[in-house]
Amino acid sequence: MRGLSVFVLSLLTALAVSGSRRTYLPEINLCDSSVVLPSWPVKSTRGLIEVRGALKKDRDVAGESSTWWEINLGAGYRVTLRSYNPSFASLVDERLSRVTLYRGDSIIARTDMSKGFAPQANAFNTLIVELDSLGNIAVAGGTRIPEAVFAVNVSRNLLHESPSVKSCGCLDISNLFVESDQSISRKLMTDWTEENLREHIKSSRNPVEGVYEYLDRNNDPHYARLGGRYLIAVVSDGSSGYDIIYIDGARTNESSWTTGMLKGHLEPVKMLVDQFYLVWYDALGEKMTEDIDASIEQNAILTFRFPLYKTVIRFLKRPLK
Structure with missing residues (x-):
């Protein structure tokens, strides 16, 4: 042989x-x-x-x-x-x-x-x-x-x-x-918990960071279905961008989502204030990157835009108690 x-x-x-x-x-x-x-x-x-x-x-x-x-x-x-x-x-x-x-x-x-x-x-x-x-x-x-x-x-x-x-x-x-x-949870899980998110945001002076709750949407259901009325946190990724962390509110595939999972990412657009490139993980954990973006208005309203899916979702910053 x-x-x-x-x-x-x-x-x-x-x-x-x-x-x-x-x-x-x-x-x-x-x-x-x-x-x-x-x-x-x-x-x-x-x-x-x-x-x-x-x-x-x-x-x-x-x-x-x-x-x-x-x-x-x-x-x-x-x-x-x-x-x-x-x-x-x-x-x-x-x-x-x-x-x-x-x-x-x-x-x-x-x-x-x-x-x-x-x-x-x-x-x-x-x-x-x-x-x-x-x-x-x-x-x-x-x-x-x-x-x-x-x-x-x-x-x-x-x-x-x-x-x-x-x-x-x-x-x-x-x-x-x-x-x-x-599994989605294993693939997207981070070290963030509800407790350390709260402590981090409490001590943060960054106006972008915070807890944001679902506010409203402009959506054509023939193109996309809302995965939930999400409660999310936005925290610095340690560099120039921000991680979007899931806290609560999933409805589609609800059992796969737990607090601390990565829901997306924001990367500032150079020369444009409060405008961001958006990465988003949908309800099934699929990564979306193309032709989507985000913005923040008045340091309080976070908007995600998905034009190919004729969908706009807005979140409102929630004051921490």
């Missing part, structure tokens, strides 16, 4: 769904080698690896084939796909696809699939491994429509590990991506 080589590929990253990030890797051929996958983002709650590959050689032999491939999850956990013939050259000769979850050399879960996979050379099969921060691992796959294979709990969060794909033999990979989720 040739020495094991490791390839680190250039990546193409794209957002998948709300809170999800999907990273595609280019097609590659592995021969007794492995490819290192992107590390899971910090605070990931879910991860998914999908690989579609075909072994160039996969001879039908008694027992397990000498060629195979696997998704390595780290910490000794790996999911292998391997041809298996328990009755080679007999009247009931049947070639199966064996999917196994190992920890080191110990078998955690195993299923021999007689249908769904194509256990032949040059036949493409998809293997999907989904895992979460609670230690749940679900495996699916097939040559056409992926089917569930098994699901187990290993009582370990593998989203802190470095995943990879490895081949024993030559493997053509036609599709490979990694997807991860972060």
Whole structure:
């Protein structure tokens, strides 16, 4: 067998769904080698690896084939796909696809699939491994429509590990991506609490900083729906701008929002007094940056403008008791 080589590929990253990030890797051929996958983002709650590959050689032999491939999850956990013939050259000769979850050399879960996979050379099969921060691992796959294979709990969060794909033999990979989720609260949580916000604003002499409550809106509901009647705080980011901190008032996706989460950011527009570039996180945690802005009038009225969504929202500074 040739020495094991490791390839680190250039990546193409794209957002998948709300809170999800999907990273595609280019097609590659592995021969007794492995490819290192992107590390899971910090605070990931879910991860998914999908690989579609075909072994160039996969001879039908008694027992397990000498060629195979696997998704390595780290910490000794790996999911292998391997041809298996328990009755080679007999009247009931049947070639199966064996999917196994190992920890080191110990078998955690195993299923021999007689249908769904194509256990032949040059036949493409998809293997999907989904895992979460609670230690749940679900495996699916097939040559056409992926089917569930098994699901187990290993009582370990593998989203802190470095995943990879490895081949024993030559493997053509036609599709490979990694997807991860972060909960909104974990992604946007800051160190601010209601108590330290209050103490900070009490001692602040910056006229922009303060607690602002929902005042009113001018909104076309055909273009946008108000996520709540927010109570927010505006505090310095330690540089030239200001962080917008959520305190209360969410209605859409209410359970995902807690006091102290980042709701947006204000960056002053040079040469224009009390005018700001706006970054805003909507009710689903999606970041909005384009064609939106903010302003403050009379050191009391904070206005957010979303012209493409035909929406203007105003907030009034609340005196601290």
